[in-house]
Amino acid sequence: MTIRPAKIEDMAAVADIYNHYITETTVTFETEAVTTCDREKWFEQFSENGPHRLLVAEENARLIGFSSSVRYHERAAYYTSVMTSVYLRNGESGRGVGKLLYKELLKNLESHPELHRAYALISLPNDASLRLHKKFGFTDVGTLDEAGRKFDRYLSVKILQRNL
Numbered sequence: 414m415t416i417r418p419a420k421i422e423d424m425a426a427v428a429d430i431y432n433h434y435i436t437e438t439t440v441t442f443e444t445e446a447v448t449t450c451d452r453e454k455w456f457e458q459f460s461e462n463g464p465h466r467l468l469v470a471e472e473n474a475r476l477i478g479f480s481s482s483v484r485y486h487e488r489a490a491y492y493t494s495v496m497t498s499v500y501l502r503n504g505e506s507g508r509g510v511g512k513l514l515y516k517e518l519l520k521n522l523e524s525h526p527e528l529h530r531a532y533a534l535i536s537l538p539n540d541a542s543l544r545l546h547k548k549f550g551f552t553d554v555g556t557l558d559e560a561g562r563k564f565d566r567y568l569s570v571k572i573l574q575r576n577l
Contacts, residue, residue: 414470414471414472414477414510414513415470415471415472416468416469416470416471416513416514416517417468417469417471418459418461418466418467418468418469419456419459419467419468419469419479421453421456423469423476423479424449424452424453424455424456425449425452426469426475426476427452427467427469427476427479428447428448428449428451428452429502430476430478430479430500430501430502430503431443431447431452431500432446432447433502433503434500435447437503439536439563439564439566439568440500440536440539440542441536442536442561442563442568444563458483458484459481463525464482464492464495464522464525464527464528465481465482465483465484465495466480466481466482466518466521466522467479467480467481468480468481468514468517468518468521470501470510470513470514476502477501477502477505477510478499478500478501478502478505478510478511478514479499479500479514480497480498480499480500480511480514480515480517480518481497481498481499481518482495482496482497482518482522482531483495483496483498484496485530485532492527493527493528493529493530494528494529494530494531494532495522495528495530495531495532496531496532496533496534497515497518497519497522497531497532497533498533499511499514499515499518499542499545506541511545512545512548515545515549516549519531519549519575519577522577523577525577528577529576529577530574530575530576530577531551531574531575531577532572532573532574532575533546533551533572533573533574533575534557534570534571534572534573535570535571535573536561536568536569536570536571537556537568537569537570537571539571543571543573546573546575547573549575550575550576551573551574551575552573552574552575553571553572553573554572554573554574555571555572556569556570556571556572557569557570557572
């Protein structure tokens with residue numbers, strides 16, 4: 414398995430992976446499936462050396478997951494903070510792929526001179542994601558109670574943070 418920076422050519426697979434979570438789970442609050450074109454536009458925010466990164470896990474010429482860091486908030490003073498996430502192809506959990514993606518992502522972010530904090534917003538329940546984040550030193554800083562609604566039910570969001 415290889416962890417590497419994403420390329421524009423990966424966006425169809427990234428969309429495919431992400432769409433499972435949109436249409437089948439409450440892991441993301443997105444409600445409409447994304448297209449390859451949508452992901453190509455989203456890809457424009459990333460670079461190999463900047464604070465906003467997109468990494469993919471590839472095995473046997475097939476993408477099996479991705480991790481990203483994006484702007485935490487659009488207001489200028491938040492520039493030292495990023496929001497992180499990791500998504501695996503359906504059926505790939507439990508093999509350590511998420512750990513490898515997060516390890517590489519956080520290593521990259523820690524070396525960026527402008528970054529101070531990473532945040533993760535995790536919809537509840539999601540024990541696997543909470544365990545993964547805590548393994549990498551994220552701490553619980555609060556819960557947004559019933560912050561969203563998907564599949565006809567209210568969902569709460571756990572906020573985790575980690576120094577970089």
